[in-house]
Amino acid sequence: MTMLHPALSSWSEAPRVRSMNGQDVRPEGRYVLCWLQQALRARDNPVIDAALQLGNALGLPVLVYHGLREDYPHASDRLHRFILHASRDLARECRQRGLACVQHVDRAAMREKGLVYRLAADSAAVLVEDQPTFVARWQAERVAGRIDRAMLAVNAACLVPPAVLGDGIGSTSAFRRRHEPLRAAWAEAADLVPDAAPYDGPLPFAPDRLGTASDAELDALVGAAEIDHALAPSTLFVAGREGALVMLERLMDTVLPTYAATRNDATRPIGASMLSPFLHFGVIGPREVMATVDAAAAPAASKEKFADELLSWREWFHYQARGLAAPERYDRIPGWARETLEAHAGDPRPELETLDALTHGETRDETWNACQRQFLIDGWMHNNLRMYWAKRIIAMTPDPETAWATACYLNDRLSLDGRDPSTYGNIAASFGGGAPGRDGPPIYGKVPERSDGSTRRRPSGPDWLATAAARPGPRLAVPARVPVELYLAE
Numbered sequence: 376m377t378m379l380h381p382a383l384s385s386w387s388e389a390p391r392v393r394s395m396n397g398q399d400v401r402p403e404g405r406y407v408l409c410w411l412q413q414a415l416r417a418r419d420n421p422v423i424d425a426a427l428q429l430g431n432a433l434g435l436p437v438l439v440y441h442g443l444r445e446d447y448p449h450a451s452d453r454l455h456r457f458i459l460h461a462s463r464d465l466a467r468e469c470r471q472r473g474l475a476c477v478q479h480v481d482r483a484a485m486r487e488k489g490l491v492y493r494l495a496a497d498s499a500a501v502l503v504e505d506q507p508t509f510v511a512r513w514q515a516e517r518v519a520g521r522i523d524r525a526m527l528a529v530n531a532a533c534l535v536p537p538a539v540l541g542d543g544i545g546s547t548s549a550f551r552r553r554h555e556p557l558r559a560a561w562a563e564a565a566d567l568v569p570d571a572a573p574y575d576g577p578l579p580f581a582p583d584r585l586g587t588a589s590d591a592e593l594d595a596l597v598g599a600a601e602i603d604h605a606l607a608p609s610t611l612f613v614a615g616r617e618g619a620l621v622m623l624e625r626l627m628d629t630v631l632p633t634y635a636a637t638r639n640d641a642t643r644p645i646g647a648s649m650l651s652p653f654l655h656f657g658v659i660g661p662r663e664v665m666a667t668v669d670a671a672a673a674p675a676a677s678k679e680k681f682a683d684e685l686l687s688w689r690e691w692f693h694y695q696a697r698g699l700a701a702p703e704r705y706d707r708i709p710g711w712a713r714e715t716l717e718a719h720a721g722d723p724r725p726e727l728e729t730l731d732a733l734t735h736g737e738t739r740d741e742t743w744n745a746c747q748r749q750f751l752i753d754g755w756m757h758n759n760l761r762m763y764w765a766k767r768i769i770a771m772t773p774d775p776e777t778a779w780a781t782a783c784y785l786n787d788r789l790s791l792d793g794r795d796p797s798t799y800g801n802i803a804a805s806f807g808g809g810a811p812g813r814d815g816p817p818i819y820g821k822v823p824e825r826s827d828g829s830t831r832r833r834p835s836g837p838d839w840l841a842t843a844a845a846r847p848g849p850r851l852a853v854p855a856r857v858p859v860e861l862y863l864a865e
C-alpha cells in the first residue's frame with residue numbers, strides 16, 4: 376500500500392486519513408476532488424480540510440462534490456428533503472469559505488451515470504469520508520477499486536479518529552479508558568484556508584446549483600425523484616444547518632440543565648438533545664457540539680452524561696463498525712446470542728405480527744405502537760423507548776434473522792438517524808449485548824428481555840403511551856416480507 380502524500384502524512388490530522396486503493400496522487404490534475412456523501416457541512420469538516428491540505432501543497436483548488444441518487448435503499452421524501460437542505464447549506468457555506476461546490480440530484484429530466492468517475496478522472500486525488508456503514512461505505516469502496524489515482528478516506532464523524540485508538544478494544548469500559556484521555560487533543564477544528572481561487576474550470580456535467588435554490592425548488596427536486604413519496608418529511612426537525620443550530624441552542628438552554636435527570640424520561644420532550652439526525656448526516660460534528668456543551672453553564676453531571684453518550688457510546692459504535700466487514704448483518708451479533716435465539720426459534724410465538732402492522736404501529740402492544748409511531752411520524756425515537764422496541768420485535772417475528780432484518784429495516788427506512796453505525800450497534804446490543812442471562816424464557820432464551828416499566832410506571836406514563844400509540848400516521852406501501860438482502864448474509 377502506497378504511503379500517504381507527504382503533505383498529508385505530516386499533517387496534524389493525519390491519523391484521520393487512510394489510502395483506500397494504494398494509488399498515487401496525480402499532481403497534473405485540475406483539482407483535488409472532495410466527494411462528500413454524508414458529512415454535509417462546510418466547516419469543521421476534516422474531509423474538506425484534508426483536501427485543502429493536499430490542494431494547497433499541490434497548488435490546486437479543491438472541488439467539493441455532493442450527488443444524490445434516487446436508488447439508494449429506503450429513499451423517500453423524508454430522507455431526500457433532509458439531505459437536500461443540508462446540501463444547499465453546504466454549498467452556501469463552501470462559497471463563504473472560498474470553495475467551489477457542485478451538486479447533482481438525479482431525477483427523470485436529469486440523470487447522470489458515473490459522475491464520480493468522470494470527476495475523478497480530472498482530479499489529482501479523491502478525498503472521501505471514511506464511513507463504516509451503508510451506502511457511503513459501499514460506494515466509496517466501489518469507486519476506490521476502479522479509479523487510477525489516490526482515493527483517500529478521511530474520518531469526519533468522530534471527535535477522536537478511531538485509528539489512534541489502536542485495534543482490539545473489546546468493551547465499552549476499555550474503550551472509555553482509551554478514548555477519554557485523547558479527547559482534548561482532538562477538540563480543535565483545522566478549518567484551513569484555501570490558497571487557490573475557487574475552481575471555475577471545465578466540469579464533465581451541468582451541475583445543479585443548490586446553493587441558490589429556494590425551498591420551493593428543493594421541494595420540486597424531491598417531487599421529481601423516483602422515491603417513496605408516501606413517507607413525508609418530519610415536522611419535528613427543521614432541516615439543514617439552521618435545524619442543527621436550533622437543536623444546539625435548545626441543548627444549551629433547555630436540555631443540558633437537567634439532562635442527567637431527565638434524559639431517560641420519554642414522556643418529557645425536553646430530556647433529549649434530538650441531535651442524532653444532524654450528526655448522522657454530518658450537518659454538525661461532535662467537535663462543535665462538545666465545544667458548546669463545554670461552554671454551557673450546566674451541572675457537571677449533565678455535561679458528563681452527555682459526553683458519555685456523544686463521545687463514548689457513539690464513537691464506540693463507529694469504532695466497532697470499522698472493524699466489521701458488514702456491520703449491517705445479523706452475523707455481527709455475538710455467537711452466544713445467535714445460538715440461544717436459534718435454539719428457541721421453534722418456540723410458539725403467539726405475538727406474531729405482520730410487517731404491515733409493525734410498520735404502521737398497529738400491533739397488539741400499545742407501548743410498542745407508541746415507540747413505532749415516533750419512527751413513522753417523527754422520523755426519530757426517544758432513546759429510552761428504543762431498546763424495548765428492538766427487543767420486542769424478536770417475539771413479534773417468526774425467527775431471529777427475520778427479527779434482525781425487521782428492526783434494521785424499520786429503523787433505516789423511517790428514522791432520520793438510521794443507516795448509521797449506532798443503528799446496527801444498538802440493535803446488536805438489544806439482541807445480544809452484555810452478558811447472557813439464565814436460559815429460561817421462551818423465544819428469548821439467554822437474551823435478557825426488557826419491560827416497558829421505565830415509561831409505564833411514571834405518573835403520566837399510561838396516558839402518555841395511550842396518546843402516543845394513537846397518533847395518526849401516514850399509510851405506506853409495505854412489502855409482503857421484510858427485505859433481507861441488506862441485513863442477512865448471502
Ligand SMILES: Cc1cc2nc3c(=O)[nH]c(=O)nc-3n(C[C@H](O)[C@H](O)[C@H](O)COP(=O)(O)OP(=O)(O)OC[C@H]3O[C@@H](n4cnc5c(N)ncnc54)[C@H](O)[C@@H]3O)c2cc1C
Binds near residue numbers: 761762790797801805
Ligand atoms: C435499538 C436502538 C436503535 C438505535 N438506533 C439509532 C440510530 O439509528 N441512529 C442513532 O444515531 N442512534 C441510534 N440509537 C442510539 C440512541 O437511541 C440515539 O442516538 C438517541 O436516542 C438519539 O436521540 P438524541 O439525539 O436526542 O440523543 P441524546 O440523548 O441527546 O444523546 C446525544 C447524542 O449522543 C449519541 N448517543 C446517545 N445514545 C447513544 C447510543 N445508545 N448509542 C450511540 N450513540 C448514542 C447520539 O449521537 C445522540 O444524538 C439506537 C438505540 C437503540 C437502543
